[in-house]
Amino acid sequence: MSPPTAIDTQPAAEDIYVPTIIDRLSVNGVPSRRLKTAALPKSLAPATSSDVFKGSQYGKPKARRWDHLISEESKQRMPSSLKGAARYLKQPGLISLGGGLPSSEYFPIEKIDVKVPRPPHFSEQETKETGVTMSIGKHDIAEGKSLYDLHVALNYGQATGSAQLLRFVTEHTEIVHNPPYSDWQSVLTTGSTSALDIALRLFFVRGDIMLTEEYAFSSTVEAARPLGVRACGIKMDDQGLVPAEMDRILSTWNPAKWNGSPKPKVLYTVPSGQNPTGATQSIERRRELYKVCQKHDIYILEDEPYYFLQMSPWKGADASPQIPPSSHEEFLSSLVPSYLSLDIDGRVMRLDSFSKVIAPGSRCGWVTASEQIIERFIRHQEYSTQNPSGISQIILYKLLDETWGHGGYLDWLIDLRMHYTTRRDILLAACDQHIPRQVTTWTAPAAGMFHWFTIHTSSHPSHKTSSPKTLLEIEEEIFLAGIARGVLTSRGSWFRAEGSNNLKRIVAPRAAAHGTQAESPEIDPEHDDRIYFRATFAAASGQDIEKAIARFGEALRSTFGITEANGHAI
Known part of the structure; x- marks a missing residue:
């Protein structure tokens, strides 16, 4: 099933708000709107807020309160006394001897x-x-x-970031997402990784469980682990996280299975071009997941570095070249609506970044959430990264x-x-030509920069012996066969939310019949012969992408003893 690429403007239910084209703030209307908002401050380290740059929020409700989800660490963080004093700097004629702001006379950059x-x-x-x-x-x-x-x-600046750039991202957020509640705010960050670290400290305490995709961005899981927070991976399909499975896990939550951990309260998800699987949640999928979150009072961390890299469906190597959108409205309408744009409760913190669309080295992004959550976020940022x-x-x-x-x-x-x-189309055409379909399946990514291979291991040669290999052993064999042929891919086990321990215990179906397969309530029997590999089409040239995929195909054929590729003798 191909994920949709256009906004469905009809609400699925009365309690879910869906933006329409009429709701969008016209790009051309920004200059006139700026005449009605506060002028940009010109002083050093000015106190600011995205509230002063937002358009009219008339008719929108306020967000819910989230006091019951905020960690004790976050509750204990007080405003910075020194940064708070900056509000007096706008007073005309004031001579400041209070703050430790160096004179720009000594900045060696003219x-x-x-x-x-x-x-x-x-x-x-x-x-x-x-x-x-x-x-x-x-x-x-x-x-x-x-x-x-x-x-x-x-x-030095404020933890909100500069008023100048904050104004732009606030307007951008309203143009693209138009949150359906009134007291939302944005604040600049030093990139999404830093923002995620703050979010983890804001919502979690040691012993908590974080909901996420079964295969998740490894840095997220690794950032949570030292805080004593473990991940509960939720089953995925070609559109990402499965709502019914998340509902089942939460409805039947048994703390005893999780060392006494209470029922989770936060979901971390990458809805578009998910890393590592490349899956994109459709608008229907996002609505379903939002309803599950409402049912179980789950807060959503929406990490969206690939949101604007949503693509038209793959139509095959012989299809006509893709045609770009003819207008800004057509482009915006082609994007699957964000959770932020569906968020009637204020239960979403959206993480945005310039890393994937401008430059990773900028180390700059922003988060958007309700006023209450942003205020707590700022308290954390004041004593850590301060500002980008x-x-x-x-x-x-x-x-x-x-x-x-x-x-x-x-x-x-x-x-x-x-x-x-x-780049994606080059990679997919190469897959059709070089990857053996006998053991490999995949879904064309609809966003992002990653392609996810599913490798079916039931026909691995070792299964015909008395000592079949485990999934991790087969995965390592394929990985090293690729390295030997000059191609580096990422092993799926690196991204497993709950680590690779289950994979170490899972062996071939033949061995399982002999009773050697370990029991685990979270293992799907239908998937216990599958391993995964991630390939990226972000950096290599088109020629190198095709060459690399051909080499990966050779590694697979060598590992499985295949003498035909896609039905053709080799």
Whole structure:
């Protein structure tokens, strides 16, 4: 089943809000709206909030309160006294001897010049020939050249991030997601990994269980483990996490099976182009999962680095070239609505990042949630990362706001999506040609940058012997066979939410018949002969992608003793 690629504007139920095209804030309407909101502050480390940059929230309800989900650590965090004093800096004529803000006179950077693409000419060659150079000076504000300069950006800032970039991401969030409750806020972060670490500390205590996909982003599980938080992996299909399975687990939760851990209260999910499986949840799937979360009072951490890399369905190597959307509205309408856009309760914290759409090294992103949760998030950030790099913030502001604007940024995202679609199509065409279908299945990814292979091990040669190999042993054999042939892939066991211990115990069906298969209530018998591999089409050239897939196909045929590929003798 191919995940849908367009917004379904009809609500599935009365208690689920779905944005329509009419709800969207027009990109062209941003300048006039800014005339009605607060002016950007020009002082050092100004106190700010996304509230002052939002459009009208008239008619929207407020979010629920989440006091019962917030950890004791988070409740104990108080506002920073020193950062709170910054609100007085806007007083005219005030001479500050209070804060430890160094004088910009001693910052050894006078100007930064950055050359960037001029929409819609985004290629490297076009940027070299027609790109625009953004000049960022130390005193641009005082000289009337800009609303943001190095004098401000290079100094300490507030945990909310700079007002300049915060305004842009607040408007962007409203344009794309339009949260259906009134008291939502955004705050800048030093990327989603840092934001996730704060979220874990905000919601979890030692001994808690985090719900997530059966195969999950390994860094999430590894970040939770030292905090004493374990993952409960929920069964997946080609659209990701299965709502009925999540409901079953929660409805029959037995603390005794989890060393006394109470029923989970938080779900971590990557709904679009999930890492590692590449699965994308349809709008119907998201509605179902949201209802399950309402039923069991589950809070949702929506991690969406690949949201704008949603693609048109794969139609085969002989299909006509993909056609880009003809307008911003068509592009936005092609995206499956986010959980944030469905969130009538305020039970979602959405994690956004510039890493996958601008540059990972920017270490800059933002989260959006209800006012109560953002206030707690800020308290954590004040005493840890504080705020993203000032250099990153001012470069992103100059690029996204002053140079591109919201329309130019959407143009960039459209162009980026088309390039990733081309890479995906190259990989899928190579799979059709080189990967042996006798033992391998897959679903074409509808978003992101990952492709997930399912390897069926029941025909492995060792199963004909008295000592069949375990799944981990077969997985390692395939992995090393690929390395020997010059291709690196990622082993599925690296991403298993509950670790690879179950896989170590699972052996071939023949061995299981002899009673050697360990019992585990979370193992699906239908899946106990399967292993998985992840391939990415993010960085390698089209030629190298095809070459790598051919080598992986050779590794599979060698491992399973296959002399035919897709029915053709080799």
